[in-house]
Amino acid sequence: MSTARLRDLRVFPGFGLLSVGCVVFLYAPIVVLAIYSFNDGRSVTRWAGFSFRWYQTVFANQNIQTAAINSVVIAVIAATVATVFALGAAIATVNRKKGGGEGAYVVLTFPLMVPEIVTAVASLVFFVAVGISLGFATILIAHIVFCIPFAYLPIKARLESMDGTLPSAAADLYASPAKAFLRITLPLLVPGLVSGWLLAFIISLDDFIITALVAGPGATTLPLHIYGMLRLGMTPEVNAISTLMLAASTVLVLISGLLGQAGRKH
Amino acid sequence: MMRAQSTPVRRYAATGSLAMLWALPVILTLAYVLPFAGVTLWSVTRPELGLQNYVRIFTGADFQAIFFRTAWVCLVSTAITIPIAYLLAYYWVMGSGRRSRLVEICIFIPFWISVLVRAFGWVVILRNNGLASDVANAFGLGGLSTGRNVWSVITGMVHFMVPFAVLPMASVMRKIDRRVLLAALGLGCRPLGVFWRIYLPMSLPGVFSALAMTFIFSLGFFVTPMILGGGRVVLTAETVFVQMFQTANWGLGAALGVVLLVAVFAILWLSQRVMRIEQLMSR
Structure with missing residues (x-):
């Protein structure tokens, strides 16, 4: 009965139409991109028949493949290392109001608010000052650093919602701290770790600004390559890459959604 | 209740993550604070020492x-x-x-x-x-x-x-x-x-x-x-x-x-x- 009354609240005249409009707005560029990736012609706006030719072009393009592999390798390493740091940070800061926990939280979440171009310039200045030559290594270091806050938040949230008495019970049953951590805390943290890792992975994979500044000559990632292609002129090849990336991120979202549901059931 | 929740976490902090706990501020300082300090330094030293860059920005x-x-x-x-x-x-x-x-x-x-x-x-x-x-x-x-x-x-x-x-x-x-x-x-x-x-x-x-x-x-x-x-x-x-x-x-x-x-x-x-x-x- 109460839900029936609440329904009165939901259905305001015009709201439905407006929200459909919002959804169309959110999806319009994505759908258009995907459709024209199958265009037979060279135009990204004039339809000239259906074909897979641009996908063939993408798969035949050695540079795109190198860039894509670079991107994935960097994203996997950066997300993994960042998740390990974030796990340590989360364990060290959660429930530690006194011992600098609050301070660490502020330091860890501030980078999320800093404009990316400023972070990019700061990273570059740092690498130049320290004297590390720009390339694959600097991209990797920069990515690890900016991924830590993203990995940290879901892990922290999970740790905070965790039943704190369980590790305590393990300790009472004579589990050593290390054992209690490995067999109780860590398994319970898995959903947080997974979503933290995925978030860091996507953020790293998608990053353009910081990568562009610290890449130096030679090293390239997928976003850098796509940007180069956009500057040279738009062909449906960019649409095809974009659609492939779209498919990949959709799969990732679905995986994380499924894992999230599985986590909720436990 | 509060105590029961914080103890196990403290125990980890005291053992496994102790190294992490100490390494963390150092890494964070290196990673987040130093580069920004570097940028600030550049803004008042390049091309020469002084606030000329800021003057230029706010008056131009x-x-x-x-x-x-x-x-x-x-x-x-x-x-x-x-x-x-x-x-x-x-x-x-x-x-x-x-x-x-x-x-x-x-x-x-x-x-x-x-x-x-x-x-x-x-x-x-x-x-x-x-x-x-x-x-x-x-x-x-x-x-x-x-x-x-x-x-x-x-x-x-x-x-x-x-x-x-x-x-x-x-x-x-x-x-x-x-x-x-x-x-x-x-x-x-x-x-x-x-x-x-x-x-x-x-x-x-x-x-x-x-x-x-x-x-x-x-x-x-x-x-x-x-x-x-x-x-x-x-x-x-x-x-x-x-x-x-x-x-x-x-x-x-x-x-x-x-x-x-x-x-x-x-x-x-x-x-x-x-x-x-x-x-x-x-x-």
Whole structure:
């Protein structure tokens, strides 16, 4: 009965139409991109028949493949290392109001608010000052650093919602701290770790600004390559890459959604 | 209770993560604080010691025009983003199961799509002789201004910001006690009145944090204005890049970066104050 009354609240005249409009707005560029990736012609706006030719072009393009592999390798390493740091940070800061926990939280979440171009310039200045030559290594270091806050938040949230008495019970049953951590805390943290890792992975994979500044000559990632292609002129090849990336991120979202549901059931 | 929860965590802190605990501040300082200190140093030492870069930024008409444009674009895109995001957040939280899930997918999938790809999608739609002008022509609205202009940039920015703005609003809306709404309905308030006089005021904290977040994010926008503006709508973030890497005015670029950073923190601080005041008022 109460839900029936609440329904009165939901259905305001015009709201439905407006929200459909919002959804169309959110999806319009994505759908258009995907459709024209199958265009037979060279135009990204004039339809000239259906074909897979641009996908063939993408798969035949050695540079795109190198860039894509670079991107994935960097994203996997950066997300993994960042998740390990974030796990340590989360364990060290959660429930530690006194011992600098609050301070660490502020330091860890501030980078999320800093404009990316400023972070990019700061990273570059740092690498130049320290004297590390720009390339694959600097991209990797920069990515690890900016991924830590993203990995940290879901892990922290999970740790905070965790039943704190369980590790305590393990300790009472004579589990050593290390054992209690490995067999109780860590398994319970898995959903947080997974979503933290995925978030860091996507953020790293998608990053353009910081990568562009610290890449130096030679090293390239997928976003850098796509940007180069956009500057040279738009062909449906960019649409095809974009659609492939779209498919990949959709799969990732679905995986994380499924894992999230599985986590909720436990 | 509090104690029982904190002890096991303390035990780990005392053993396994002790090294991490000590290493962490060092790493964080190295990673986050030092580089920014370096930028600040560059801004007052390049090309020579002094505040000349800041003087140049705050007195030059060209930079003032850029700041003004940035502020204007950010305000307009925030003003458009918030209502759209509010509507979506409302449907996500209040909608029936299926509708809510549909909105959820709508919010999250664009979230995960490369910012370059999204900007490119809008270029395709909005560029001269693109789909938008075709549609406009079909409806007899010839001469609709499309292509690389401020409105294209704002469209792309709003599109990027909406999913981000939905999250804080939805999390506040989720905490609104539905019994309050039912009580109002039961006392004869009309649904629109319930929304206007109860739901909206109760969701305002979420709106405020979404506002602050959207505005702060939009200040630092780089990729979207660069691609959709095509050099015609240069905002502050792109200016930092241009000064650093195209004209090699390192000091000036660094100073602009510092100004951008200070602006962000000022807004953050201000929004925190506003929210605290808002909390006081609600009590």
